[in-house]
Amino acid sequence: MVAVPSELERTGFAATHRRDAWWVAPLVQGVGLATLISYANWAAFQGRNYLAGNYLSPLYSPLIIVDWFPFSPAFLILMPPVLFRATCYYYRKAYYRSFFLDPPACAVSEMRRTGYRGETAFPFVLQNLHRYLFYLTLCYLPFLWSDVVHATIFDGHFGVGVGTLVLLANTTALTLYSFSCHSARHLVGGSLDCFSCSAFTQQRHRAWKGASLLNARHMLFAWMSFVSVCSADLYVRLVASGVITDLRLI
Ligand code: FES
Structure with a gap:
């Protein structure tokens, strides 16, 4: 009897992945994610140096300061964007692979010993809230764009500093990340049987x-926006604490 090679074996895909260091991508992703998450948590806990003149850190926007809340104002606004990112289809793939090794990569065997329940049981069933978190976090974009406009006003006059460009780059990345979401695609084109009717x-x-x-x-937008949020916060923080001086370009 002649054994018929599988599609994977015919293309050499499985053999390549057996030979390859499959763990490199999950490791790099995991280290990147852990670094960004750690920084964002640290910055949110600070509760100071989030405002430098007309620059506001995106981790604190929209800025809500109320007397009765004794903690960092970031905690009043961060939960929806954090949950939005945590339930993102791309990040789910990344952290399931990197942090749970479930599975660690394509064509690599499962390491689990218990039965597979996918995202049908608590807590992972909550991942299905992603589309509602998308609607909620869309409300943040006008505030972030108004922060960019605010960053162009120096003592009542138009101007551009390095901080303006940093905030502009960050808000652009966040906008691209939001509008490239699977839920955005479904919102504009989903639930239709006929596109030409x-x-x-x-x-x-x-x-x-x-x-x-x-x-x-x-x-790409997921990584760009996470890096840009942390970088923009760091820039504002360094200017606010006097470690660096913002450079005025115009
Ligand atoms: S799928 Fe990534 S933000 Fe919606």
């Missing part, structure tokens, strides 16, 4: 194609 559905088809273009780069 009316002028409105044709418009939705165009929007869906645009959302799909962004969606194809979601992983």
Whole structure:
């Protein structure tokens, strides 16, 4: 009897992955994520140096200060964006692989010993809240863009500093991350049986194609936006604490 090679074996994919150091990607992702999460937590706990003149750290935006809340104001606003990121389809893949080794990579055997329940049981069933967190965190974008506008006003006059560009880059990255979300793609083009049935559905088809273009780069935007949020906070923090001076460009 002649054994028929599987598709994976014919393409050499399985053999390559057996030979390859499959653990490199989960390790690099895990270290990157752990570093960014640690920094964001540390910065949120500080409760100071989040405001430098007209620059506001994105980890504290929108800024809400109330007398009755004795902790860092970041804790009043951070939970929705944190949960949005934690339930993101891309980050789920990244941290399931890096932190739970479940599975560690494509074509690598499962290490679990218990039965697989996917995301149907607590706590992972809560991942299904992602689309509602998407709607909620969309409300943050106007505040972040208004922070960028505010960062162009120096003593009542228009200006641009390095901090302005840092906040602009961060808000752009966060906007791309939000609009490349799978839920955004579903929002504009989902629940439709026919894209060509009316002028409105044709418009939705165009929007869906645009959302799909962004969606194809979601992983890139996920990393860019996480790095940019932490970098923007660090920049504002360094200026606010006097370690560096903001450079005015215009
Ligand atoms: S899938 Fe990543 S933010 Fe929605």
